[in-house]
Amino acid sequence: MKKLGMTLLGICVACVSYAQFSVSGTVKSKKAEVLPGATVSIKGATIGAIADGDGNYMIKDLAEGSYTLKAEYLGFKSWEKKIELTENLTVDFALEESVFQGEEIIVYATRANDKTPTTYSEVNKEEIADRNLGQDMPYILRFTPSMVTTSDAGAGVGYTGMRIRGSDNTRINVTVNGVPINDSESHGTFWVNMPDFASSVNNIQVQRGVGTSTNGAAAFGATISMQTSLPSEDAYGQIDNSFGSFGTRKHTAIFNTGLIKSKWSFEGRLSQIASDGYIDRASSDLKSYYLAAGYYGKNTTIKALTFSGKEVTYQSWYGTPEAKLSGNAEDIQTLIDWGGEYGTDEQLANLQNSDRSFNYYLYDNETDNYQQDHYQLHASHTFSQKLNVNAALHYTYGRGYYEQYRNDDDLADYGLSNITYLRDSIMSNAVDDDGNYYNSSFGSQLENEPEITFLPIIIDEDTVKNEAGDVYLDAIAQRSKTDLIRRRWLKNHFYGGTFSVNYTSGNLVTTLGGGYNFYDGDHFGEITWARFASGSEIRDRYYDNFGRKGDFNVYSKTNYQLGEKLNLFADLQVRMIDYNTKGVDSDLADIDAGDNYTFFNPKFGFSYSLSTQDSFYASFAVGNREPVRTDFIDAPNGATPKPETLRNLEAGYRLTTSNLSVAANYYLMDYKNQLVLTGALNDVGSAIRTNVPNSYRTGIELVVGVKIFETLDWNGNIALSQNKISNFKEVINKGGSPTVFESRDSDIAFSPSAIIGSSFLFEPVIGLTFELLSKYVGKQYLDNTQNNDRAIDPYFINDFKIDYSFSVKSVENIRLSLLVNNIFDVKYSSNGYTWGYYAGDFLYQQNNYYPQAGTNFLAGLSVRF
Helix, strand or coil, X not given: CHHHHHXXXXXXXXXXXXXXXXXXEEEEECCCCECCCCEXXXXXXXXXEECCCCCEEEEEEECCXXXXXXXXXXXXXXXXXXXXXXXXXXXXXEECEXXXXXXXXXXXXXXXXXXXXXXXXXXXXXXXXXXXXXXXXXXXXXXXXXXXEEECCCCCCCCEEEEECCECHXXXXXXXXXXXXXCCCCCCCXXXXXXXXXXXXXXXXXXXXXXXXXXXXXXXXXXXXXXXXXXXXXXXXXXXXXEEHHHCXXXXXXXXXXXXXXXXXXXXXXXXXXXXXXXXXXXXXXXXEEEEEEEECCCXXXXXXXXXXXXXXXXXXXXXXXXXXXXXXXXHHHHHHHHCCXXXXXXXXXXXXXCXXXXXXXXXXXXXXXXXXXXXXXXXXXXXXXXXXXXXXXXXXXXXXXXXXXXXXXXXXXXXXXXEEEXXXXXXXXXXXXXXXXXXXXXXXXXXXXXXXXXXXXXXXXXXXXXXXXXXXXXXXXXXXXXXXXEEEEEEEEEEEEEEEEEEECCEEXXXXXXXXXXXXXXXEXXXXXXXXXXXXXXXXXXXXXXXXXXXXXXXEEEEEECCCEEEEEEEEEEEEEEEEEEECCXXXXXXXXXXXXXXXXXXXXXXXXXXXXEEEEEEEEEEECCCHHHHHCCHHHCCXXXXXXXXXXXXXXXXXXXXXXXXXXXXXXXXXXXXXXXXXXXXXXXEEEEEEEEEEEEEEEEEEEEEECCEEEEEEEEEEEEEEEEEEEEEEECCEEEEEEEEEEECCCCCCEEEEEXXXXXXXXXXXXXXXXXXXXXXXXXXXXXXCCEECCEEXXXXXXXXXXXXXXXXXXXXXXXXXXXXXXXXXXXXXXXXXXXXXXXXXXXXXXXCCCCEEEEEEEEEC
């Protein structure tokens, strides 16, 4: 770290220019109204000035040369002017009001900007469109620094996930127009419920670490803020189609009316994505729509929008056993002998005859079925050049189930009694006078039905008794198991409101924001079919419980420009949560859990402009996070799990010139009471998480962009980190009692110490681009023991992309795209899990992985008219 600091200091010193001149002037509206708080910056640099109460600004210490000045003010169109600086200059700006100023206000409160001392990246509309050929949002963002992506089906369609700085979906806050998207109980974001949402997104900001205050789930790894499509000045229509490997196809139709009578705008999208998946049977059928309507008055904007996603995906959650990937016959036999999951001839044949695309599930309707409808209403109003407000109401309705075929399950697991067979009916004459069974009306099944339990009986004339003499009413056998089909349902309602008040006066910019959200979710299970139904009826609910959660937060963010180069930042948030879950869980256990929390999350920092081209920032932030639903349900001995606390230090340096951009930062994420997997199981075999007192993540991230030639650009990023638990205790059941294995300074699971991304973009002629995309991900451990036998091997993959855009008469733009993924056909896995148990002194440990596709392609055609 000392070497890093000296290196950054050296870069800072080397890049400071010998300043000689200044630029000053005023920033006003077209109506000659002064715009206090407007920013004037050097385009491509980090230095600038904020207009004072009279609209005056001044940028000092500029070297002689050519510059582009950019003036910006919320609610107004930005204006750029090119200048040649050979002496002190006066440059005045007159900004034009933006018809769509309300759109900027919608996300303003939850976004970072160049004055905010935190670490973030931005993805604009062009970059999103360039990567959008049907894969889910994590794959569109996969070259963001410190990000690792995974796909259950192996090809980026269906169930996909991401980790940022080793933190999974449940620790990444996601908002759309400032409205929370994370599930209130699990804290996860399920991108499969938002298929092709990228086609309706204008820009995305990814803040790493705690970030700035936002709405919804706590950010313990990152914050992803998405803004939906902006209105267009002119009407247009667009058709996108793409096709590729594994039967993947995407069809999208978009319309936009443009601005009608200078006040109204309407937009819509209809999408369908389907794929057979790389993994056997891991198909996806995804449908979605997006509709938006906006009113844009002089000072008031009202925008209503709705979007929905409906998915049917064949389950590929089980993964592929390591023995299957290695192909070792001895390991496969051990898997069969000890794994306990291959009890039928069909399952054995599937295991033995498949390749690395193995899927454990065989039932033809082993699918996940879910639909989620979102509704948002936004209203913003500008009272003056200093004050504007925004408010939003939202409602989300989700419902769906996953269906499973279960072989040989215990009837008792569903609250059903054993099935009793009577001698006089089903099994008459099945017992002779000596009590011997023989195959009469019940046939040979008696020898092939292990779930049949024969009662110890005594034949006495026409009565069947047990050895104690109790009469069994002619009962001679009971069935305790059955094959069945079950559906596990989730129905939920999520609604609430958010607000922000933004005030600018001279060197002061402040925001007051917050929101209240309420979640009401029902969890229940149904039996839709059973080979032997006992006393059940179709769609009997064998478990039923609910979750209720209220989430209130309020925050205040302030930027204060102290002098010409120093900006001070403060962000204070109070968050209050009331959560309760109650009823009967899927293991038929009664649950009544939850808690109330009040969290205070302060954040402080500063940014300092070193010269016209570079700046430095530093911040310290505190985040707090409540346990998720399963932490309460599976808590050992009924103990309430503790909330987690994260203390996050960020320090970074940014340099921007005409041909070079550099962003380097150091981070420390220090956790108190982080919840991690212990390796212990509860009484029904579910994994338990527990609080560990001390753990941390620390590292450096470097993002570089270079224009090598006029036609060749290179962009790269590297993240090097340590992710440690100070003292971790793994609990394994050995000999009927829990045995504790202790590890010190072990790596946190799924936290690679190195992540590297690279992109070479070559544009030999206008409209034609070639791009080589590369990603390296270091070793990841499947649990917290840092055991090399439970790890995901490092991998290095390369993709190649060709784009050609042109226009013809009556067609604004035609774009042809070809993306070849994994061009070197690397065999790798991006995710996995591990489990095991002791049988005497023998430890059986099974690793399951999610293998990804080898070389595959996507080809697209987009027509805009």
